[in-house]
Amino acid sequence: MxxxxxxxxxxxxxxxxxxxxxxxxxxxxxxxxxxxxxxxxxxxxxxxxxxxxxxxxxxxxxxxxxxxxxxxxxxxxxxxxxxxxxxxxxxxxxxxxxxxxxxxxxxxxxxxxxxxxxxxxxxxxxxxxxxxxxxxxxxxxxxxxxxxxxxxxxxxxxxxxxxxxxxxxxxxxxxxxxxxxxxxxxxxxxxxxxxxxxGGNNAIIVNDDADLNMVVPATVFAAVGTAGQRCTTTRRLIVHESVYDQLLERVKKAYAQFESRIGDPLEQNTIIGPLHNEVAVMKYKVTVAEAIATGGKVEYGGKVLDDKEGNYVLPTIVSGLPHDAPVVLRETFAPILYVFKFKTLDEAVKINNEVAQGLSSSLFTNNIQNVFKWMGPKGSDCGIVNVNIPTSGAEIGxxxxxxxxxxxxxxxxxxxxxxxxxxxxxxxxxxxxxxxxxxxxxx
The missing domain is CATH 3.40.605.10 (Aldehyde Dehydrogenase; Chain A, domain 1)
Structure with missing residues (x-):
């Protein structure tokens, strides 16, 4: 695959x-x-x-x-x-x-x-x-x-x-x-x-007290791993407004480092392989076009790698869309990450829960009160509720x-x-x- x-x-x-x-x-x-x-x-x-x-x-x-x-x-x-x-x-x-x-x-x-x-x-x-x-x-x-x-x-x-x-x-x-x-x-x-x-339309919430040195690799791993074709792939990054600009730049820089490592999945240096088939590539293109047409800004990627033989695309980051835009609420099995701002944790939790699916979710914070609120009845409505780890990477137990x-x-x-x-x-x-x-x- x-x-x-x-x-x-x-x-x-x-x-x-x-x-x-x-x-x-x-x-x-x-x-x-x-x-x-x-x-x-x-x-x-x-x-x-x-x-x-x-x-x-x-x-x-x-x-x-x-x-x-x-x-x-x-x-x-x-x-x-x-x-x-x-x-x-x-x-x-x-x-x-x-x-x-x-x-x-x-x-x-x-x-x-x-x-x-x-x-x-x-x-x-x-x-x-x-x-x-x-x-x-x-x-x-x-x-x-x-x-x-x-x-x-x-x-x-x-x-x-x-x-x-x-x-x-x-x-x-x-x-x-x-x-x-x-x-x-x-x-x-x-x-x-x-x-x-x-399916899963999974989100990472980044609070203002989060350790960004942990957030960046967690986001990249969960958003681009398996070329965005995991059911637990991170598709939404919900960031506190005070750290939004800083984090976005760091994630973009991390994405850019992997561009040269997209290719043959059998090569040891490869980090990102192809999409599953041509249909998946078409859905990627249609989704990116819809995101742009409805006001989104492509911060990184947004392109099919036509110079490579196979179904290769650039992992993509999109900002500027409403969190409840139809293209955001719809799961696309491709490496497309939507980024949003929030003011309060309650607002972020509401954004996390507004999608139709409820598979995986993660909150990055160092506040123990936030942790228990996130895991409780007024927190995430997902089956997997993580803290300070990605949305992907479940344990057998x-x-x-x-x-x-x-x-x-x-x-x-x-x-x-x-x-x-x-x-x-x-x-x-x-x-x-x-x-x-x-x-x-x-x-």
């Missing part, structure tokens, strides 16, 4: 980390034992697997997102069907092949890749055939059923089949709000379970997800396993009497 080498390696490490985390978490899956109001009765919760979990992942994290879901789904006893983004099938195949090699090498069959419905060239047909042969051998040795982990590649029709299939008890979708809304309605129409991880049009789902975190299981309330009568509700009695 165009990630630089360091980000690609980091994503694989995320997969390893969530497997390690899920393995440890599997030892603490539990339900409550509750005090019963009735004498001689026990009341408790029982958690059981859902059955089949469908995972539809996005192009921007083609390895890690599957891992977040797959690891937890497996340790909770489910089978998984994975439908990756149609533009990143090779990564999906590579991940599946790696799992097969792992299984064969250690003779362990908790993770077993199954059928592969690959609509891509003869190579994938041959790989599919090899997959079945390997699985057949491994399953025979371990007396386990097939298809615990299945890979299905294709376009939207393949995803639709997965979404509408009643045998798929939970659908986990990572992608745009527009597509997520459709998938959510379709799954809910058949009373299935849905886990949505959708914390629940990842957001509110509003981000979808409300949570991946990873201490209790995320519950989404992959069904809860039963169990009452056991171990007495010789049968007390009925409402005190009703009859012979």
């Amino acid at each position: 165009g990630k630089i080498s360091a980000e690609g390696v980091g994503e694989v490490q995320e997969y390893v980390d969530i497997c390690d985390y899920a393995t440890g978490l599997s030892r603490s899956l539990n339900g409550q034992i509750l005090p019963s109001e009735r004498s001689g009765h026990a009341l408790l919760e029982q958690w059981n697997p859902l059955g089949v979990v469908g995972v539809i992942s996005a192009f921007n994290f083609p390895c890690a997102v599957y891992g977040w879901n797959n690891a937890l789904a497996l340790v909770t006893g489910n089978a998984v069907v994975w439908k990756p983004a149609p533009s990143t099938p090779l990564i999906a195949v590579a991940v599946t092949k790696w799992v097969i090699v792992f299984v064969v090498d250690i003779g362990f069959c908790l993770i077993v890749p199954g059928s592969a419905l690959l609509k891509i060239e003869t190579l994938f047909f041959l790989y599919n055939h090899m997959t079945f042969r390997l699985i057949e051998d491994v399953l025979k040795k371990n007396n386990l059923p097939g298809g615990l982990c299945s890979l299905v590649c294709g376009e939207g029709d393949v995803g639709q089949a997965l979404v509408k299939d009643k045998r798929v008890n939970l659908v986990s979708f990572t992608g745009s709000t527009e597509v997520g809304r459709i998938i959510g309605q379709q799954v809910q129409a058949r009373f299935g379970k849905i886990l949505l991880e959708l 914390g629940a990842f997800g957001g509110e509003k049009e981000t979808g409300g789902g949570r991946e990873s975190g201490s209790d995320s396993w519950k989404q992959y299981m069904r809860r039963s309330t169990c009452t056991i009568n171990f007495s010789k009497e049968l007390p009925l509700a409402q005190g009703i009695k009859f012979e």
